[in-house]
Amino acid sequence: MREILSKYIPEMAVTPCLEMIKLNHVHLKIVNERVTRHGDYRKLPDGSHQITVNANLNKYRFLITLVHEIAHLVAFTKYGRLIKPHGQEWKYTFQQLMLPFIRPEVFPSSLLPVLARHFKNPKASSDTDAYLSVALKEFDPQNNKNYIFELPIGSVFRIHNGKVFKRGNKRVKRYECVEVNTGRVYLFQPNAEVELIND
Structure with missing residues (x-):
């Protein structure tokens, strides 16, 4: 397991992650990409x-996702299965489990302040924290994708399922986009x- 983990997470995180996995009797599966989620936890029959x-x-992102999912297991075990999946108990557990990793031996210095900000009140997904998501993307392989906020108003773009949209105005935090085929917002x-089609 050590060899496998060291391919996916920073070297200085391998030993503490292995200890967490063993302590909580986790069966870890590394799977092909799922567009809707980075990871998940479930108790098997x-x-x-x-x-x-x-x-x-x-x-x-792999390390944050792994600890996020272990936090679900630990929170359910400690507080019972009736807690909200991303409620206060989970947030507290996630903060406590992540704390030993938020240091320069594990994460690049450019990520540390963004992580510190995120873990004051962790979100249900690293993707719903736009600052963290953009900061983490710097470490992804290059791709031909753009963020919505980078596109000019009126740009036409395609999402993962092939649907085509036209970018509209920003509301408070999110962007109104019209699906080209249906006119729905x-x-x-x-x-x-x-994926930008044209601007």
């Missing part, structure tokens, strides 16, 4: 705990990654 994490994540997070 035999009582064992399975965590899946997408193989295509950069090592910093959808709201997009500023850090949604899309």
